[in-house]
Amino acid sequence: MWESNVRRVTPYTPGEQPKTSNLIKLNTNENPYPPAPGVLKALKDMDYTSFRKYPDPTCDLLVSAVSDTYGIAKDRIFTGVGSDDVLAMAFLTFFNGEREILFPDVTYSFYDVWAELFRIPYRQVPLKEDFSIDPEDYKVPNGGLVIANPNAPTGLKQPLSAIEDIVRANPASVVIVDEAYVDFGAESAIPLIDKYENLLVVQTFSKSRSMAGMRVGLAFGQPKLIKYMLDVKYSFNSYTMNMPALILGAEAVRDTQYFEETVAKVVATREWTKKELCKLGFEFADSSTNFIFAKHKTVERDYIFSELRKRNILVRAFNAPRTKDWLRISIGTDEEMRAVIAALEEIIKSENNSV
Amino acid sequence: MWESNVRRVTPYTPGEQPKTSNLIKLNTNENPYPPAPGVLKALKDMDYTSFRKYPDPTCDLLVSAVSDTYGIAKDRIFTGVGSDDVLAMAFLTFFNGEREILFPDVTYSFYDVWAELFRIPYRQVPLKEDFSIDPEDYKVPNGGLVIANPNAPTGLKQPLSAIEDIVRANPASVVIVDEAYVDFGAESAIPLIDKYENLLVVQTFSKSRSMAGMRVGLAFGQPKLIKYMLDVKYSFNSYTMNMPALILGAEAVRDTQYFEETVAKVVATREWTKKELCKLGFEFADSSTNFIFAKHKTVERDYIFSELRKRNILVRAFNAPRTKDWLRISIGTDEEMRAVIAALEEIIKSENNSV
Numbered sequence: 001m002w003e004s005n006v007r008r009v010t011p012y013t014p015g016e017q018p019k020t021s022n023l024i025k026l027n028t029n030e031n032p033y034p035p036a037p038g039v040l041k042a043l044k045d046m047d048y049t050s051f052r053k054y055p056d057p058t059c060d061l062l063v064s065a066v067s068d069t070y071g072i073a074k075d076r077i078f079t080g081v082g083s084d085d086v087l088a089m090a091f092l093t094f095f096n097g098e099r100e101i102l103f104p105d106v107t108y109s110f111y112d113v114w115a116e117l118f119r120i121p122y123r124q125v126p127l128k129e130d131f132s133i134d135p136e137d138y139k140v141p142n143g144g145l146v147i148a149n150p151n152a153p154t155g156l157k158q159p160l161s162a163i164e165d166i167v168r169a170n171p172a173s174v175v176i177v178d179e180a181y182v183d184f185g186a187e188s189a190i191p192l193i194d195k196y197e198n199l200l201v202v203q204t205f206s207k208s209r210s211m212a213g214m215r216v217g218l219a220f221g222q223p224k225l226i227k228y229m230l231d232v233k234y235s236f237n238s239y240t241m242n243m244p245a246l247i248l249g250a251e252a253v254r255d256t257q258y259f260e261e262t263v264a265k266v267v268a269t270r271e272w273t274k275k276e277l278c279k280l281g282f283e284f285a286d287s288s289t290n291f292i293f294a295k296h297k298t299v300e301r302d303y304i305f306s307e308l309r310k311r312n313i314l315v316r317a318f319n320a321p322r323t324k325d326w327l328r329i330s331i332g333t334d335e336e337m338r339a340v341i342a343a344l345e346e347i348i349k350s351e352n353n354s355v
Numbered sequence: 356m357w358e359s360n361v362r363r364v365t366p367y368t369p370g371e372q373p374k375t376s377n378l379i380k381l382n383t384n385e386n387p388y389p390p391a392p393g394v395l396k397a398l399k400d401m402d403y404t405s406f407r408k409y410p411d412p413t414c415d416l417l418v419s420a421v422s423d424t425y426g427i428a429k430d431r432i433f434t435g436v437g438s439d440d441v442l443a444m445a446f447l448t449f450f451n452g453e454r455e456i457l458f459p460d461v462t463y464s465f466y467d468v469w470a471e472l473f474r475i476p477y478r479q480v481p482l483k484e485d486f487s488i489d490p491e492d493y494k495v496p497n498g499g500l501v502i503a504n505p506n507a508p509t510g511l512k513q514p515l516s517a518i519e520d521i522v523r524a525n526p527a528s529v530v531i532v533d534e535a536y537v538d539f540g541a542e543s544a545i546p547l548i549d550k551y552e553n554l555l556v557v558q559t560f561s562k563s564r565s566m567a568g569m570r571v572g573l574a575f576g577q578p579k580l581i582k583y584m585l586d587v588k589y590s591f592n593s594y595t596m597n598m599p600a601l602i603l604g605a606e607a608v609r610d611t612q613y614f615e616e617t618v619a620k621v622v623a624t625r626e627w628t629k630k631e632l633c634k635l636g637f638e639f640a641d642s643s644t645n646f647i648f649a650k651h652k653t654v655e656r657d658y659i660f661s662e663l664r665k666r667n668i669l670v671r672a673f674n675a676p677r678t679k680d681w682l683r684i685s686i687g688t689d690e691e692m693r694a695v696i697a698a699l700e701e702i703i704k705s706e707n708n709s710v
Binding site: 001002004005006007008009010011012014015017025028030031032033034035039040043044046048049050051052053054055056057081082084085088092093094095096097110113114116117143144171172173174197198206210211212213214215228230231232233234235236237238239240241242243244245248 | 370388403404439440451590592598
């Protein structure tokens, strides 16, 4: 039967994208602010007749804009359809050995999905009790490493020295550092790519650049590493990035001032939210991202989740053994977060009174 | 060393996308006409603030538009980032056996690249001398089949009865029918999907719908087949289609009248071009596509190619043993084709005089 040849997988479950608009949507770590104004202008100027042609397979317009903004040569930059596409290509390119790849037990839950998809052996290394990473755990034989910094869904960052420690200890493996949230408060490992040819740093336009809907992801590494990934990419799909992604992505990355202002606003809102959550009896790892991973000291997670949902506030709940008591709350606008805190206050008060 | 784990591949080489505009570009089978007018309107109406959110992972807007236009239920439709993405996902999903997959020796040269990428054993079945397919060649044990109809780069179509013959004879294999060019003159196998659960029909918006720059591809099959592909897709990237691809793709497929007019214009120009090429001493398989695969009876292929290039006309030349004497000329506007024929006339005359 043809079905005996089918690749059977358990896909990643993305956060809900509800079609109702009457909702405070804090479940997928989207940026509450629109993309840079240049994106609007480029959208209005876009020539629809050009769509009849194939886009540039080298993505030069976008790669050049990234190169200018980051001050990194073009042959050290890879672009993909969101960082998911970049990470999938990196797994496919670099993790083909017999030895297992390693990543934390609590981290982005797509890593094990890619490993399963490509039949890559893997082991999930337990984070410490406080959700931090012990670099010593990654100084064992392995076929590759994946470290999210800051980590998700915990929000916790590692100092760059810990990342470098791991990269330095593993010259025989490619180390992927997934920096989806780095702009909100951690130090990027990009400066280390000159020093370590086994380091691949992955970033995304989906969070700090407000371009989740455009699907733009990046990787940085030495030219040899990037070339291997490009060979795999060109063996998968010659033209992964469509014209709007190239044209509008370039505008989104060029506007450094808007980027910094937006990130600063999200960070300020996050810090205010932390204080309020504290007052309400929540505990959480100290977030360096655009979300907070929190647990209430007395009130049950699922109760809070469903009470928020009743009030048209959508947050994210994972169900793995170590995440099943926690809520992941994305940082929205000040107004949205005031509404969330008011709702939580009401939920927790009524529950405490009922006990 | 980390390099010992790298997946080493020889990528597909897409046709050149030159940055100069002063060129008659007939090398990548693009449509000479712009997308449907609804695409322009939807582009102008697009809300850039929505880009901060993730796109709908189910691609419902686009899938619904395809469903309406084709009269096919939504659970029988898969969408991807161009038909290359759709085909890559199909290879990854369905071809995991020990037995080799089969496809013609002269066909879309990405099939063997995907097979190599995913380490799928394969065998290239020689086309007959006239470039036609013998269905009997595909009635042997195999792990899957890929048939382009019409075939590329030959341009030759098979009757639907030959396709059905192959699908019927292979209930133990998934048969992919790649219909990238079907709208220009062949009969689609889509009506057969109800009858055969092992049939996957792949189409693209890049040719007949003038949307190469937007990267939209389709597959049609029974819900079980589509579900297997979706599982793999969601294990690779939750959101492959960005917002412009969903919104503008839906507009491109809805306008049936524009589509039919555009295709009819390309077909009329192709038929005129065939007659002119005949007069100039070219031979070619009878094309049912938006290109002609032609060889001159006396003048060498590479000479014609480079003389056209000197005149700012870009066509495509492949270099496999059975394609190295042939030119693939995409069908442009009437004006472009008149210029090509005039240039060829000059090239052939001067070469014949010099002999």
